Amino acid sequence: MVLTGYIDESYSGESPPRMFSLTCTIAQGSEWPWIEMAWQKCLEEKNASLKAQGRTLISRYHSVDINNFREEFADWNGPERQAFCEQLMRVFSRHEWGYEGYLINLQELVEELPETSSDPLGCAYHILLKFLMLEIGDGITKEELGCTITLFHERCAYNGVFSETFNELVNDSTFAYKKCFTTIEPMGWEDCIPLQPADLIAYENFKEGYRQPPNEKPRERRKILEKLISLDSFAPHAKIVTRANLVKLKGIFDAAKK
Numbered sequence: 001m002v003l004t005g006y007i008d009e010s011y012s013g014e015s016p017p018r019m020f021s022l023t024c025t026i027a028q029g030s031e032w033p034w035i036e037m038a039w040q041k042c043l044e045e046k047n048a049s050l051k052a053q054g055r056t057l058i059s060r061y062h063s064v065d066i067n068n069f070r071e072e073f074a075d076w077n078g079p080e081r082q083a084f085c086e087q088l089m090r091v092f093s094r095h096e097w098g099y100e101g102y103l104i105n106l107q108e109l110v111e112e113l114p115e116t117s118s119d120p121l122g123c124a125y126h127i128l129l130k131f132l133m134l135e136i137g138d139g140i141t142k143e144e145l146g147c148t149i150t151l152f153h154e155r156c157a158y159n160g161v162f163s164e165t166f167n168e169l170v171n172d173s174t175f176a177y178k179k180c181f182t183t184i185e186p187m188g189w190e191d192c193i194p195l196q197p198a199d200l201i202a203y204e205n206f207k208e209g210y211r212q213p214p215n216e217k218p219r220e221r222r223k224i225l226e227k228l229i230s231l232d233s234f235a236p237h238a239k240i241v242t243r244a245n246l247v248k249l250k251g252i253f254d255a256a257k258k
Contacts, residue, residue: 001028001146001147001148002028002029002030002147002148002150003026003027003028003029003147003148003149003150004026004027004028004029004032004149004150004151004152004194005024005025005026005100005136005149005150005151005152006024006025006151006152006153006192006194006195006197006198007022007023007024007025007129007132007151007152007153007154007162007184007198008022008023008025008153008154008195008198008199008201008202009021009022009023009125009154009156009202010023010063010064010199010202010203010205010206011106011121011206012206014107016106016107016109016110016117016120016121017106017107017120017121018105018106018107019103019104019105019106019206019209019210020103020104020105020106020121020124020128020206021101021102021103021104021202021205021206021209022101022102022124022125022128022129022132022202023099023100023101023102023132023198023201023202023205023238024099024100024101024132024136024151024198025097025098025099025194025197025198025201026097026098026099026100026136026149027095027096027097027098028096029150031095031096031097032194034095035091035095035097035194035197036193036194038091038094038095039061039088039091039193039194039196039197040193042084042087042088042091043058043060043061045087046058046084046087055075056072056074056075057072058072058073059072060189060196061088061196061197061199061200062196062199063199063200063202063203063204064203066081066084067081067203069081085224088197088200089224089227089228089231091197092197092228092231092233092234093231093233093234094233095233096233097233097234097235098234098235098236098237099201099205099235099236099237099238100132100135100136100139100237100238101132101201101202101205101236101237101238101239102128102131102132102135102238102239102240102241103205103206103208103209103238103239103240103241104124104127104128104240104241105209105241105243106120106121106124108243108246109123109124109246112243112246112247112249112250113246113249113250113253121158122158122161125158125161125162125165126161126164126165127241127249128241129161129162129165129166129169130165130168130169131239131241133166133169133175133177133181134175134177135237135239136149136177137175137176137177137180137181139237140177140180147180148180148181148182149180149181149182150181150182150183150184150185151166151181151183151184151185152184152185152186152187152192152194152195153184153185153186153187154186154187154188154189154192154195154198154199155186155187155188156186159186162184162186163184166181166183166184169181200224201228204222204224204225204228205225205238207222207225208221208222208225208238209240
């Protein structure tokens with residue numbers, strides 16, 4: 001089996017961000033070309049409609065912009081967004097894929113590990129990428145230990161953290177799945193359509209974080225995520241790093257220093 005995963009992040013605008021998600025959307029390598037064609041067809045059909053109306057064309061699906069009606073989506077409305085997302089959901093329903101996701105509250109991270117205050121985002125990328133690779137590995141059955149997993153992530157200011165963290169884990173003799181992971185590479189969304197569904201899923205996973213404690217008034221689950229997790233063809237799997245987890249991590253880091 002050959003698996004390919006596309007990693008994207010999503011986080012809030014505070015400094016440091018309150019909620020941060022890192023999510024890896026995974027499918028067999030042979031599935032991705034079909035997913036790409038179906039996704040691109042949705043974009044082309046929508047652009048044909050927008051062009052006929054004399055409106056701004058869209059270059060891609062971008063969760064933050066479409067959900068806040070910004071940039072290329074500035075003149076959209078709720079019903080139009082819903083109709084377009086329902087079309088994209090049909091792409092998800094026709095293919096076998098899923099995701100592994102992690103959430104972390106960066107404000108809690110800084111409170112429990114003050115040494116991360118200078119760059120909590122960098123620390124979050126490092127911690128969550130390791131957790132993601134462990135989860136992906138744990139999802140491999142004994143019969144699939146010979147499979148290969150190639151990872152891509154959207155190009156960002158933390159490309160070096162991705163690379164260093166990946167190499168640190170695959171060079172760790174105690175990592176049981178080190179031979180399964182081949183490489184991790186940065187790519188730009190302009191050249192990589194799969195980063196668009198990865199962006200959608202990362203954003204929905206991020207929003208799911210606001211339904212978790214310590215929110216006093218948890219929100220209802222977003223409709224698009226509700227639809228995703230109801231699909232038989234889609235296998236979602238997400239976890240959150242709690243404050244109690246951070247306390248344990250602090251103990252591990254302090255022991256390592258000694």
